[in-house]
Amino acid sequence: MTIDQTVLRKELRQFITDSFLIGDDQVVFADTDSFMKNGIIDSTGVLELTAHLEEKYSVTPSDDEMLPANLDSIDNLVNFIQRKLSATAAQ
Amino acid sequence: MEFTKDSLKIDAAAVTEQLCQTIRTQIRTRLHKTGAVVGVSGGIDSTVCAALCARALGPERVVGIMMPEKDSSPLSEQLARKLAAQFGFQAIKEDISGGLAGLGCYERRDEAIRSVFPEFDPSWSAKITIPTNILEKDTFNFFHLTIENKSGESRTKRMPLAAYLQVVASSNLKQRLRMTTLYYHAEKRNWAVIGTGNKDEHEQGFFVKYGDGGADLKPIAHLFKIQVYQLAEYLKVPREIIDRTPTTDTYSAEVTQEEFFFGLDFYKMDMLWYALEHKVPAEKAAEVLGLTVEQVRHGYANIERKVNATEYLKLPPLHAV
Numbered sequence: 001m002t003i004d005q006t007v008l009r010k011e012l013r014q015f016i017t018d019s020f021l022i023g024d025d026q027v028v029f030a031d032t033d034s035f036m037k038n039g040i041i042d043s044t045g046v047l048e049l050t051a052h053l054e055e056k057y058s059v060t061p062s063d064d065e066m067l068p069a070n071l072d073s074i075d076n077l078v079n080f081i082q083r084k085l086s087a088t089a090a091q
Numbered sequence: 092m093e094f095t096k097d098s099l100k101i102d103a104a105a106v107t108e109q110l111c112q113t114i115r116t117q118i119r120t121r122l123h124k125t126g127a128v129v130g131v132s133g134g135i136d137s138t139v140c141a142a143l144c145a146r147a148l149g150p151e152r153v154v155g156i157m158m159p160e161k162d163s164s165p166l167s168e169q170l171a172r173k174l175a176a177q178f179g180f181q182a183i184k185e186d187i188s189g190g191l192a193g194l195g196c197y198e199r200r201d202e203a204i205r206s207v208f209p210e211f212d213p214s215w216s217a218k219i220t221i222p223t224n225i226l227e228k229d230t231f232n233f234f235h236l237t238i239e240n241k242s243g244e245s246r247t248k249r250m251p252l253a254a255y256l257q258v259v260a261s262s263n264l265k266q267r268l269r270m271t272t273l274y275y276h277a278e279k280r281n282w283a284v285i286g287t288g289n290k291d292e293h294e295q296g297f298f299v300k301y302g303d304g305g306a307d308l309k310p311i312a313h314l315f316k317i318q319v320y321q322l323a324e325y326l327k328v329p330r331e332i333i334d335r336t337p338t339t340d341t342y343s344a345e346v347t348q349e350e351f352f353f354g355l356d357f358y359k360m361d362m363l364w365y366a367l368e369h370k371v372p373a374e375k376a377a378e379v380l381g382l383t384v385e386q387v388r389h390g391y392a393n394i395e396r397k398v399n400a401t402e403y404l405k406l407p408p409l410h411a412v
Contacts, residue, residue: 042400046231047252063222063249066231068392 002085003057005078012077015052020045031074046071053077059084094371094379099361101318103325111147114310118148118283122307126152126282128273130303131182133170135332137287139319140310142178142326144285150179156276158269160188161197162216164338173329183276187268196264203257207248208238215240219250219258225355225393226386232397266302273306283307291316291360295394296401304404315361355390363390 009031020041021027027040035041041049049071053059059081061070070080118124127144131137137155144153157171168184175182191197197213204211211217215238222230234255239245250258270284277284286306288298293312298304311319316337323333337357355363359380366376366387373387380387 036396036399039399043232043396044252044256047233047250047255050233051252063233064228066222066233068229068231071231 002089003081005082008078008081009074011056012074015056016040016074019048019052031078033074034068034072036068036072049077053081057081057085058088094366094369094375096362096379098365099315099317101314101321103321106314106318107143107146107322107325110143110310114144114147114308117308122283124277124281124283124307126154126280127285127308128277128280128282129153129155129285129287130269130273131155131157131171131174133167133174133332133335134287134337135316135319135323135328135335136289136292136311138170138174138328138332139322139326140285140287141174141180142328143310143322145178145180146326152282153178153180154276154280154282155180155182156273157182157184158187158272159184160186160191160265166335170329170332170335174332177329185272187265187272190268191264194264194268196261200258200261203254203261204236204238206254206257207236207250208246211238219255226359226382226389229389229392232393263299263302266299267305270302270305277307285310286312288312289314289316289319291357291364293405295397296404298404300404315365316357317361355393359390360394363387364394367391367394 013031016035017023017025017027020035029035029038029040033040035045046066050061050066053061061080061084065080068076070076114127118127127148129137129141129144131141141153141155155171155175157168159165159168172182201211201213204217217236217238220235220237221232234250235247236250236254236258237245237247273284276282284306286304286309288303288309289311290313292298293304293309311322314322320333359382362380363376365371366379373384373391376382377384377387382390
């Protein structure tokens with residue numbers, strides 16, 4: 001399974017806005033902005049985010065992958081999801 | 092500012108005298124109370140708080156409340172009694188198991204555990220842990236649930252969100268019922284409730300809002316854990332309490348505070364945190380603590396994330412104005 005990067009980016013932004021910003025799309029954050037440093041999600045939010053990745057994209061981060069480098073911005077998420085999906089497709 | 096291995100050393104005698112003075116003044120003039128009620132768990136923090144209050148107010152104006160429940164270690168009560176005997180204050184035991192059962196604490200918690208491990212039954216014990224390799228990687232905190240049966244067999248899985256939240260919400264009933272019990276004893280005497288959290292617990296959010304966070308006076312909330320140990324040595328509290336590994340005493344399987352929340356031993360965490368607060372360059376902190384620069388940066392990031400993520404715990408109720 002592969003997902004167009006633009007679609008993925010849009011879906012993730014919508015999920016973050018709906019789930020953590022109570023639908024407030026006036027909050028401005030860049031694709032590179034850290035969710036944690038900008039007060040968008042906290043450690044419980046990270047669990048909610050990973051549950052969403054599992055449900056929507058069948059992507060389950062391993063313990064070793066629970067890193068800000070994979071999960072803490074739209075850009076990081078897009079790269080992580082695509083990498084995981086490519087690895088699955090290659091198997 | 093020079094950062095050395097001794098940066099968190101205190102003059103325990105001077106700090107003790109200053110704290111006793113402050114406890115006396117605040118209880119009398121700010122709170123208008125005449126004594127102190129302390130929940131005593133046999134842990135280092137409640138021990139130091141009770142000893143300070145006995146010294147500040149006189150043991151006859153202090154009562155220590157032991158509040159075991161069915162998951163508590165029997166050692167907690169033994170140590171608390173020993174402490175009370177040494178410092179001369181009254182110790183009262185309130186078993187809160189019945190109250191917790193009435194609130195559905197155990198039933199709700201076990202239901203959440205069974206959503207992860209359907210084979211779990213109350214003869215098993217359970218605990219929650221976080222990664223303890225936080226200096227090696229800039230990792231998020233996530234939670235593992237471990238169950239153990241009587242023959243020592245254990246199983247561990249990462250917790251899904253819903254199960255984690257329900258286990259925590261159920262377990263937090265313990266701290267909240269303890270707070271309620273402390274206020275009963277305080278109000279009946281017109282005394283104050285003493286909060287026993289240290290700086291690590293208070294600022295990184297390792298407490299239950301309106302549970303152990305609910306108190307009138309928190310005398311050691313500005314002290315790092317390793318400074319609390321220095322006061323304990325000075326106050327000559329029972330050696331077994333100083334040597335006891337700090338646990339949560341909340342889950343049926345014993346879990347250390349390092350495994351459950353902090354992810355790092357207290358000396359390293361406190362020193363890293365002090366260095367972070369005083370803007371010590373990572374290179375200097377690494378040299379003093381015998382760590383790599385990368386490890387220091389991971390430690391800084393983890394502490395900052397915990398302090399920020401738990402900010403709401405420290406807020407009073409907000410007014411919508």
